[in-house]
Amino acid sequence: MNSGNLNFFARNGLLKLPAFHSRARLSAIKARVLDQLKRSCEDGKALRKLPVFQQITRMSSRISVHGAQEALLTPDLLEIISQVGGREPAAIQQLQFLLSPPRQGAWTLGGLNWHVDVKDEVPGHTPGVQAFFLIDDVEPHGGATQALAASHSLKNEGSHSRSRLRSALKSDANLEGVLQEFGLTMLEMSGQVGDVYLMDMRTLHTPSINDSDKIRMMATSRCLMSW
Numbered sequence: 001m002n003s004g005n006l007n008f009f010a011r012n013g014l015l016k017l018p019a020f021h022s023r024a025r026l027s028a029i030k031a032r033v034l035d036q037l038k039r040s041c042e043d044g045k046a047l048r049k050l051p052v053f054q055q056i057t058r059m060s061s062r063i064s065v066h067g068a069q070e071a072l073l074t075p076d077l078l079e080i081i082s083q084v085g086g087r088e089p090a091a092i093q094q095l096q097f098l099l100s101p102p103r104q105g106a107w108t109l110g111g112l113n114w115h116v117d118v119k120d121e122v123p124g125h126t127p128g129v130q131a132f133f134l135i136d137d138v139e140p141h142g143g144a145t146q147a148l149a150a151s152h153s154l155k156n157e158g159s160h161s162r163s164r165l166r167s168a169l170k171s172d173a174n175l176e177g178v179l180q181e182f183g184l185t186m187l188e189m190s191g192q193v194g195d196v197y198l199m200d201m202r203t204l205h206t207p208s209i210n211d212s213d214k215i216r217m218m219a220t221s222r223c224l225m226s227w
């Protein structure tokens with residue numbers, strides 16, 4: 001990992017590794033996901049009656065591909081994760097698929113579910129690095145995870161604190177205005193099959209609506225550091 005990428009991750013809490021995995025590696029996983037989706041005879045109409053983000057949880061929880069974790073979280077990638085995270089992960093959570101049905105509705109910045117997945121933090125250190133894998137191409141507004149670049153380094157106090165940002169994001173305030181005020185930019189983890197995104201787990205992120213015609217197919221794994 002070159003120092004440019006390390007600095008980029010330290011500044012933004014995010015890093016894209018384009019074409020990290022080959023299409024061939026991913027096409028085997030994608031075929032098995034599609035096969036399992038076909039076999040699980042859940043009624044598509046029932047799925048669509050759920051709120052949009054619950055559709056993701058329901059659809060994803062039905063899928064598990066033997067060997068996918070080892071195929072995606074390779075020693076090379078773990079080495080990069082250790083470098084950006086400042087030390088080797090102490091625990092790695094089970095790979096989770098992130099699948100969204102197509103045509104969930106009009107894409108919007110409203111009503112998103114901004115959150116972080118870690119509670120305890122030692123100031124100045126990343127508590128974990130989460131990897132996001134594109135199992136298929138995901139176009140912009142195609143349901144990719146959204147993240148707020150640089151939100152990992154917001155302070156706990158003051159007018160631009162993380163808690164103030166979280167309240168502002170929960171309110172009906174105009175999101176673009178809030179981001180402008182905090183000097184943050186939104187990064188959409190769209191791209192090509194094989195791309196990998198790494199995210200400092202203090203970064204605010206959210207699922208988003210898939211308004212494209214294809215299933216959003218991603219997977220994620222959380223690598224937790226101990227201090």
Ligand SMILES: O=C(O)CCC(=O)C(=O)O
Pocket residue numbers: 056098117143144145146205206207208220
């Ligand atoms: O893209 C998604 O569905 C949301 C992912 C997410 O929030 C997470 O994995 O913590």
